[in-house]
Amino acid sequence: MRKNTFIKIVLFLSVLGFITSLYLVKNHYEGSQQGSFCDFNTFTSCSIVNTSIYSELFNVPVALLGALWFLFLFVFALKSNKKPDLYFRFIFVWSVLGALFVFYMIAAEIILKTICPLCTFLHIIIFLVLGMSYFMISNAKKPNKKEFEKELKKNLVHIIVIFILPFILFNIYFQKENKDYTEFAKCLTDKNLLMYGSFRCGSCAKQREMFGDSFKYVVEIECHPQGENPQTERCLKMNIERTPTWILEKDGKEISRYVGFASAEKLGQMSGCDLTLIKEI
Numbered sequence: 001m002r003k004n005t006f007i008k009i010v011l012f013l014s015v016l017g018f019i020t021s022l023y024l025v026k027n028h029y030e031g032s033q034q035g036s037f038c039d040f041n042t043f044t045s046c047s048i049v050n051t052s053i054y055s056e057l058f059n060v061p062v063a064l065l066g067a068l069w070f071l072f073l074f075v076f077a078l079k080s081n082k083k084p085d086l087y088f089r090f091i092f093v094w095s096v097l098g099a100l101f102v103f104y105m106i107a108a109e110i111i112l113k114t115i116c117p118l119c120t121f122l123h124i125i126i127f128l129v130l131g132m133s134y135f136m137i138s139n140a141k142k143p144n145k146k147e148f149e150k151e152l153k154k155n156l157v158h159i160i161v162i163f164i165l166p167f168i169l170f171n172i173y174f175q176k177e178n179k180d181y182t183e184f185a186k187c188l189t190d191k192n193l194l195m196y197g198s199f200r201c202g203s204c205a206k207q208r209e210m211f212g213d214s215f216k217y218v219v220e221i222e223c224h225p226q227g228e229n230p231q232t233e234r235c236l237k238m239n240i241e242r243t244p245t246w247i248l249e250k251d252g253k254e255i256s257r258y259v260g261f262a263s264a265e266k267l268g269q270m271s272g273c274d275l276t277l278i279k280e281i
Contacts, residue, residue: 003084006136010077010091010129017070017125020118024050024063035242038117049116051202054108059170062105066122068162069098073129076155086143086151088136095130102126112200178281181210184264185217187273193248196235198224201243203261210264246270 027036027050036046049055055062073094080087102123109115197204197220208215222228223235223243238247238254246262248255248270256270268275 001132001135003080003136006088006132007077007080007084009132010080011074013125013129014070014074014077017122018067018074020122021063021067021070024118025061025067027051028055028061028063036118040117042114044115044117046116046118048114048200048202049105049109049112049119052108052112052200053202053205054105054112055202058167060166064166065101065163068166069094069101072159072162073098083143083147083151085140086148088133088140089143089148090151090155091129092133092137095126095133098126099130114200179212180279180281181212181214181264182217183277183279184268184273184275185211185214187277188267188271189217189219191248191271191273192250193246193267193271194219194221196221196223196238196240196243196245196247198222198243199227200224204244207244207261 024046027046036050038044038046039048042048050063057065073091076087076090076094080091105116105119105123109119195204195207195218197207199222201224204220211218221234222230223232223240224230225232238245242259244261245257245259246267247257258266258270262270264275264278267273
């Protein structure tokens with residue numbers, strides 16, 4: 001394979017991967033409500049995997065980290081125009097790191113028993129670049145050691161700074177406020193506002209996280225047959241297509257419903273429970 005051809009292919013694949021990753025970032029936050037075009041069933045779904053508890057690392061969306069990975073791949077490919085023998089090696093090492101992370105996502109899919117088509121598409125890109133870059137460095141000259149170390153240090157600084165920023169933002173700047181939802185949760189139950197959820201649902205996990213210890217006062221109906229105390233027939237009867245689904249019931253009849261992660265304001269609006277019941281800690 002010619003050097004120019006390799007560079008053009010990597011540039012194209014990095015842009016394709018970056019755009020796909022950004023879509024998955026969007027799907028991560030909207031998947032429980034809007035879904036995705038690649039949601040075919042419970043065994044083949046982008047939203048199930050991309051909103052699961054495995055879709056974040058220390059509160060940072062995995063898809064966002066993927067977008068940054070493809071961004072650096074694009075930069076390395078651009079720099080390969082001037083220093084191909086040097087940056088082909090950076091692309092190879094970068095692809096090895098990407099491939100290692102792929103195994104994390106594959107393990108998550110195995111646990112969830114669901115395949116994410118777009119995630120698989122990104123995995124194929126990573127392994128494709130890995131294979132091509134290995135072929136290119138096997139036929140390339142060894143770069144100057146001093147120049148290699150200089151470029152390595154410079155790139156490591158950029159990588160560390162760029163990748164550490166999301167963890168700072170999502171864990172410090174966007175840090176969640178501590179609130180006591182106990183009385184509010186009890187009110188929701190008194191009003192018979194129920195949450196139909198699933199142990200495999202990432203948005204359900206975020207909903208539970210919002211309530212904290214107070215979630216024990218919320219009535220949750222487990223819809224997944226493999227969950228604890230499942231009520232699958234009830235979920236089918238209520239036409240639950242996505243979780244979480246909040247349903248306000250009265251005398252066994254549905255009054256209103258809301259699909260997806262619900263804010264306290266939305267739950268208060270549905271139930272009539274006053275938000276002043278939520279106490280600051």
